[in-house]
Amino acid sequence: MFRFLTIFALCLLPFAALAQTLSTSQGALRIERMADGFRTPWALAFLPDGSFLVTERAGALWRVAPGGAKSKVSGVPKVQSQNQGGLLDVLVPRDFAQSRELFLSYAMRQGAGSGTAVARAVLSADGTRLTGVKTIFEMAKGSSGGRHFGSRIVEARDGTLFITLGDRADRPSAQDLSRHNGSIVRIRRDGAVPSDNPFVGVAGAQPEIWSYGHRNPQGAALDLQGRLWVHEHGARGGDEVNRIRAGRNYGWPVISYGTHYSGAKIGEGTRKQGMEQPAFYWDPSIAPSGMTFYSGKLWPQWRGHIFVGSLKFDYISRLSGSNLNERERIEGPQTGRVRDIREAPDGTLWFISEDEGAVFRLSPMQ
Template sequence: MLRFIAAAFGAVLFALPANALDTSAGSLRIEEVARGFDTPWAIGFLPDGGLLITEKAGRLTLLRDGEARRVSGVPPVVDAGQGGLLDVMIPRDFAQSREIFLTHATSQGSGSGTALTRGVLSEDGTQLTGVKTLFEMERGSTGGRHFGSRVVEGPQGRLFMTIGERGDRPSAQDLSRHNGSVIRLNRDGSVPDDNPFVGVEGAQPEIWSYGHRNPQGAALDANGQLWVSEHGARGGDEVNRIKKGANFGWPVISYGRHYSGMKIGEGTQKPGMEQPVSYWDPSIAPSGMTFYDGSIREWRGDAFVGSLKFDYIARLSGSPLREVEKIEAPETTRVRDVRTGPDGALWFLSEGNGAVYRIVKE
């Protein structure tokens, strides 16, 4: 039985009665795992059954064996606007390395940018040691918008990380900057030799794809293919199948419009620029993403994306992927992250409720 932890700590763990949920997979239930989080951003699963949760203000919490523990040693973060402590990624070799990876907003003089930091989690889960920043985006961005950011471990152990264009639209087409890109790194933060812009004069060698606006979801499908979900402007939120060296068009092409109602760029298509696999209009403000391979048989292989704006989880299926179902309940308020849990459940974070939930079979 999960039990209450000191209120001064923040997170409260307990088991509530599960709520029924009618879906395409039949009658399921939503179970609340823990609550009391302030703007939770990401979930990561440890092989011993523990769960790491980031909060935007810079807190990292370990939930394990019915207890919540604050993890010390988290790198300094800039908690302003949409920036803060963002994603957490636990690599496949964690049991041996005990390394975790965090994305966050970091101070860059008069501005701030998205960074990737690695640390080693102590055996008792209370401390990060050997903390090292492996990457931070090229300096020059100000303001508090569009940091991204997710980090995914690729099939060969390479790291893919998404970065927003920081509200500076033209920078997403500028290869001399990291704004509006998906980058690819070796585990130690170095640049793989086969990245598409290695050796290209003036280009940032970490860039894998570019022309993105604000990708806040990223996941691998069963074949190891990387996908991202990203925020458009007014309309035009996208799901993109990421290709090496590809230009995804922002802000030259888009299916959305500026918030003023004015047309964006040159239209919806242009030679040499990729089309989204799927897009939403009106915008749903997509965040965390997963390809489900758990115990709910009817959903296996489908993609799930959280909606911050309309308070639901989108299920996408088919070829090409299209939204086929909205999973809506009082618990799905501002869904910030969605993950397939090692227990086979579909886990999600509700930023609006400050809580962690799991969806399971009745």
């Protein structure tokens, strides 16, 4: 009997090893569960001491210590947790070691409606609480309903902040410069408007707006040259990846490569003078979320490639090329509803699986 059990256990070893790897174009990568037990996790960010932060949409911010111990961070601003809204992105700026500042994006109650807001706070030395919490931005004219908050935050190389804002399911507002809906905004860390924003001084325009005509951008990142890119949800088809340029109109809802969920045509077609074309689009929609440009630190062949999570089809999309295209789908039991994906300081790739309520790490096989 002992001999039988030993042989059976040995036969199981390949399956155990397989369960801890993901197959990719760079060979089998080791996958490790770094933390779990989260309820609808939305974003993650790394701290210099080796710990990391995870947001939950219902309003909790967690710190996970290098050893894996989880602790809830107190002092998070009150959020409007409704459908797609709640506590969303978290940004650890480059000077965190000196400033200990964090930035959080979230859905904020605005009268009878709600809108995307950003708060600045200081994380205590022991990592247990936020102090000095201050809302530095909130979108104008809050909308009813709980959809399309956008909400990624990116620190530009000059220290300004880009924030993605969804159209709040109010389609025409994405073409209205008097509103923030459906735009990328750019602000300073204190919430002030940079003087070189493209619509500063334009009558009736919100001066924070950097670009407009977006539907619901849930991924944003700088490429290796420091240029801003975003991806956004289309309706039925037409999820887009766009390189963002100041003052440009990205077309929603006038042009789109998708259709309404009813199958009806959107706007005027796929092209219009004065409106930008996407660098790439998915059809059918994959419901993209999270985005990172890879440095090439551990896998040089992936240098400059884009990694995006799919909420709908449960995989990680890898895109590359001068004519941007999806080159690979990385998928396995752990990639259910990939909400966020980030490169860690050591070059490993981390992602959130919303289905698993967990954070995973991809690294080379030893």
